Amino acid sequence: MIDARAPEGVAVTNALLAVKGLSIGIIGSKGRRTPVVDNVSFEIASGGTLGLVGESGSGKSMMCRALVGTLGRHGAELTGGSIRLEGEDLSNASESVWRRVRGRRVAYVPQSSLAGLNPVLSIGKQLTSLTRVAMADDGQSPRARARELLEMVEIPRVGSVMHERPYQLSGGMRQRVVIAGALARSPSLLIADEPTTALDVRVQSKILDLLRRLREQLGMSLMLVSHDLAVVEEVCDSIVVLYAGAVMEAGRQDLIRERARHPYTAGLVAAANMELAGGFEPIPGEAPSVGAWPAGCRFWPRCGHSLQVGDGKPHPSCCEGAQPQPVVIEGRRTACLFAELMIKNAAGAQSVAAQRSEGET
Ligand SMILES: Nc1ncnc2c1ncn2[C@@H]1O[C@H](COP(=O)(O)OP(=O)(O)O)[C@@H](O)[C@H]1O
Ligand code: SF4
Ligand SMILES: [Mg+2]
Known part of the structure; x- marks a missing residue:
């Protein structure tokens, strides 16, 4: 089992934007804050493209609002962590500072901007x-x-x-x-929140092409936000997978696509593959609502891997304590207590398959 307390990493050396341990709470009565984004870290390189992917309600739009200083307009606020843009700490920036940043250094195309x-x-x-x-x-x-x-x-x-x-x-x-x-x-960074969701597939791919070309021509960075892994992987060099406000897996696009190590990412990849083949197979169950996140790993009520390692029942370690924090493993960050075991099993299955095919020849 990997040490869930180990520091997370995979840092970008020329980061334009560095988000570290960011937490966001929805402002309730009597000073209550309901967590909606929890301890999220990622970086975007200058000229880089990052995809933020997760099911509806996972906190993607809240994350975007934090990056343009508009959480307050949506009844939320930062409750922890930091946002650094070109080295400048914006975590406690005033509205007048954000007015200098918004649009000029970071531009946001919100989800509902067509309307x-x-x-x-x-x-x-x-x-x-x-x-x-x-x-x-x-x-x-x-x-x-x-x-x-x-x-x-x-x-x-x-x-x-x-x-x-x-x-x-x-x-x-x-x-x-x-x-x-x-x-x-x-702007130096364009954040596009679900820019293709309301469009049909043909138009969708033209808009993605446009975003890719604009990023190259203008030399800006791009953060593309979508519930659809297939959309972000078409454009982005690196991907952050969000679930119930927390990072499940993050790393280079090809690693996430071809060798997902987190069961949730693996489910998203399988669903995207099914869709490519003309089918539809969502991950069974539903994501928990804000304020009703389960103890332990937030994905455990839907996690087939937890059942496997727990002999038919969710493994007790998955269901207690705090959300596992992402740790660096095989060049990406993965927040699963059993990721290493999964890698060993995958390697074991590969070597069994290789032995079998050798035996057949
Ligand atoms: N002002 C608010 N009060 C209560 N809940 C909110 C508020 N704003 C957003 N939420 C909830 O926060 C969660 C995350 O929202 P959001 O960031 O829009 O998710 P996503 O963009 O990933 O679909 C959702 O479950 C949403 O219902
Ligand atoms: S920690 Fe447990 S529940 Fe969470 S993804 Fe890993 S195996 Fe599944
Ligand atoms: Mg959204």
Whole structure:
């Protein structure tokens, strides 16, 4: 069994954003705080792409709000940990500091931003109001900058789209407009929260292509948030898997995809593979609600691996104490008490298979 108290790692040396042990609580009456994000750590390299993935309700949007200093507007606050952006500690930043950061250094495309476009104003007016605030130093007019942004997000017929209202555009085009708006102040980090969830699969992959190209062209970092592992792995170099507010597994995309070591990640990978094959097989059971997280590993009520190691019953170590903390194992961070055993079993199964195939030849 691995030591759940061991320090977690896999640090990025040129981190643009470093989130360490971040905890968020929903503000209740009489000073009560209900944990919604719990001791989450990750880093995003300058120019890097990180995918934050987890089922609905796992705390992804809360995490994003913490990174742009808007938790208070959503009835929540930081209860621990730190956020460092380009070395600057923003954990206790005032609203005036966040105003300098938001949009300019970190831009956020919220989950509901498609609905957030003003239905009565033209695209040109809406974007110009953003570019006027951003007012380019090179003397470019806000309207010219708005057109440039629309070109950047590959909107066709920019001249006429400037005069159109959101309802005259398809969902994919509206999403491009929203992304254009987020880029108005040339941020170093773009956070896109479920940017493709409302779109059909064909449009979805075009938006992901666009995000990938924009990241390369503009040299910014990208944090892509989705409930869908297939979406984040298409774009991101590294992945953080969140479940009930905690990191289950985090590391390089290929390691997570091809050699998931946490039973929850393995379930997500299996579900994504089934979907690729045209099927649908979600992980059985439901994620616990905020305020009703079980003791021990929060995944135990759904964990087949716990049943295996517990001889048909959830292993007692899984169901008591605190959520296991991620530890570095095989180059990624995994928060499962039995990850090492699983690796040994997988290696054992591989060597049995190899011996069998040798015997057959
Ligand atoms: N102001 C609030 N009061 C109570 N619960 C909230 C509040 N905001 C969010 N939640 C709950 O917090 C959990 C995490 O929310 P969220 O970050 O939006 O999850 P995700 O983006 O992963 O779907 C959800 O279960 C949600 O119902
Ligand atoms: S600690 Fe136990 S319940 Fe949690 S993922 Fe590992 S085996 Fe499953
Ligand atoms: Mg969300």
